[in-house]
Amino acid sequence: MADQQKELRSLSDEYEKLQGELNSRVQTRQKLESQFTENKGVQKEFSNLDDEAKIYKIVGPVLLKQDTTEAKGTVDSRLEYIGTEIKRVEETIKGLQQQSEGKRNEIMRIQATMQQSQTAAPA
Numbered sequence: 001m002a003d004q005q006k007e008l009r010s011l012s013d014e015y016e017k018l019q020g021e022l023n024s025r026v027q028t029r030q031k032l033e034s035q036f037t038e039n040k041g042v043q044k045e046f047s048n049l050d051d052e053a054k055i056y057k058i059v060g061p062v063l064l065k066q067d068t069t070e071a072k073g074t075v076d077s078r079l080e081y082i083g084t085e086i087k088r089v090e091e092t093i094k095g096l097q098q099q100s101e102g103k104r105n106e107i108m109r110i111q112a113t114m115q116q117s118q119t120a121a122p123a
């Protein structure tokens with residue numbers, strides 16, 4: 001019985017750790033999604049500009065003129081990178097969810113075994 005309690009406590013700690021990591025990854029995914037949406041908006045604005053339009057980039061407290069083609073390329077590259085990162089984080093989230101589900105099932109199995117032992121003991 002004491003061994004089962006130790007195992008249960010250990011599994012519960014692991015489960016909580018997985019849940020914390022899962023929450024962290026979900027927050028990361030949300031931040032990436034927000035950045036992706038922002039950059040999509042910029043890309044849309046760029047598509048409405050003339051080829052001779054002037055684009056400025058903020059570098060610290062200074063506005064620097066930037067080539068239109070370069071600016072569009074930068075945004076496209078950023079979107080590609082963020083999209084790749086979102087996919088990577090989603091895969092990590094899936095893995096953590098599977099691990100978490102496995103730990104939860106183990107915890108439930110041990111709790112059921114402990115309950116059966118307690119009901120069988122008084123008889």
